Amino acid sequence: MDDEGQLLLTMRRKKWSFRKRWEAFRGDPVESDEPKFSLKKYLGFSNKTRAKVFVDGRRQIKQCDYRMEGSLCKASCTIFSASGDIIAQIKRKEAKSDIMLGNDVLSLVVEAGVDQAFLMGLLIMFNQIS
Template sequence: MPQVHPLSSISSPHVCTDQRFCSSSSTHFTVWTKSLLFNGKGFTVFDSLGHLVFRVDNYASNVRNEVILMDDAGQLLLRLRRKKWSFRKRWEAFRGYPLESDKPKFSLKKSSGFSNNIKAGVFVDGSREIKKCVYQMEGSLCKASCTIFSASGDIIAQIKRKEAKSDIMLGNDVLSLVVEARVDQAFVMGLLIMFNQMS
């Protein structure tokens, strides 16, 4: 896997859901696209030491319009919801249980087109409303490849199929995620989950 080098700064607006997930150095994760609870579709994320960091356990349910990202203890970090009448083209992220009047912390909007290679723009909550697109995503989780770029074009996170140390390729459900320094890891996971739902 190509080395992703730490950035000296992130030019796009900073998103931080929790200080625990904002590291001063780039961080490597292993993403298993299975739920520990249901043994079905989902996300279980481990750090480089094998400790559980994030999980999604309601992903295998019949509710396809809402997904909950939790920490290792099962505490809600982000509630991810498909925007009504958007035909899966726009997803929104909330910090808790949103009321009708609540604004999302950030949202992901798919670019037009029917290609397997998806492009999407990330909109971050400003003072009162969603501002202009400040991040870009491109790739396909079906092909185990996705990159998140800042507004200036710097890579802030990248996910690819994980390779074993013996250079043997693991299954399609085991991925390697690198999140750059000072980028909120929960924010990145929220984007990847929404991106996957669009796929």
């Protein structure tokens, strides 16, 4: 929700999905609405969790729009564009003083021009499939 209480995203886990797939809708969707983006776990031979993101019904095309890899549990996650550029990174936040921060205090660095609601939706769904 935004600061006025308006619903920004609705996220749903796709039922009967072999590869843990989530779909996101802008606002409060009706049944006829198409998802604005979907995230699907990528099966690979790595100790990192990987996911592919498809925007605006492009999920039938094999080329994904974004790629994610890492683990929020280990406080390390990177989001790549289709061209391989890093658009966002999550790392454990480092204190500038002697204060000890918990393992769940993270820092999110986002490139300019990226929709922040979109990114937060991706991170929540990525955490669910990890």
